[in-house]
Amino acid sequence: MKAVVTVKLKPGVLDPQGKAIGHALEGLGFDGIADVRVGKVIELDLHETDPAAAREAAAAMARRLLANTVIESFDVTLA
Amino acid sequence: MKAVVTVKLKPGVLDPQGKAIGHALEGLGFDGIADVRVGKVIELDLHETDPAAAREAAAAMARRLLANTVIESFDVTLA
Numbered sequence: 302m303k304a305v306v307t308v309k310l311k312p313g314v315l316d317p318q319g320k321a322i323g324h325a326l327e328g329l330g331f332d333g334i335a336d337v338r339v340g341k342v343i344e345l346d347l348h349e350t351d352p353a354a355a356r357e358a359a360a361a362m363a364r365r366l367l368a369n370t371v372i373e374s375f376d377v378t379l380a
Numbered sequence: 381m382k383a384v385v386t387v388k389l390k391p392g393v394l395d396p397q398g399k400a401i402g403h404a405l406e407g408l409g410f411d412g413i414a415d416v417r418v419g420k421v422i423e424l425d426l427h428e429t430d431p432a433a434a435r436e437a438a439a440a441m442a443r444r445l446l447a448n449t450v451i452e453s454f455d456v457t458l459a
Contacts, residue, residue, distance in 0.1 A: 307421060322422065326441055333437070336425035342386060343401065346415035358412070362405055 302347050303380040304359035308368045309340035343367050344380075352379055381426050382459040383438035387447045388419035422446050423459075431458055 310316050316338050323337040345362065349355040359377045368375040389395050395417050402416040424441065428434040438456045447454040 309421070309423070319422075322446070325445055329444055331437070331441055331444075333427040334424060335427055336423075338423040338425075340421040340423070342388070342419040342421050343398075344388075344415075344417045344419070345413060346417075348412040348414055358410070362410055365408055365410075366404060367401070 302350055302352065302355045304345045304347060304355050305378045305380055306343045306345065306359055306363045306367050306375055307340060307378070308343070308363070308373050308375045310338060311372055311374050314372045340373075341367075355379060381429055381431065381434045383424045383426055383434050384457045384459055385422045385424065385438055385442045385446050385454055386419060386457070387422070387442070387452050387454045389417060390451055390453050393451045419452075420446075434458060 318339045319337040322339065323334050326334055326337070345359055347355050347358060349358055356377050356379060363375040363377065364370060397418045398416040401418065402413050405413055424438055426434050426437060428437055435456050435458060442454040442456065443449060
């Protein structure tokens, strides 16, 4: 069963990578960009077949390693 | 209007970052992990208010800068 963990910076946390992408897009001629924020998506292919258990396992991995919960939030979806 | 571009490595492209995360999770005691793949998610806050135009603008940005379409695929969702 596949679980997808999406990790994003919490609102208010500076995102220099997003700012750099925004500036680069403007430099390429794209306009109308108010803000850009960048996050990670981690696809976990798990042997677990129970959806609730897979979701809980992915959330535990996110809390332990995948996300820095001081500055990042995450959510788990099953695919 | 917010457009979210998700960029993933194409199937078959080696993902050393994903492999490292998989090994790290196993080292932390998580088992039952068949595979891990890592991608990026770019949230674009656009002034554009027309959904079709916003989607097309985000796709153009992805093709031009956000994704390396030789080894990465992307999809655009509106939020």
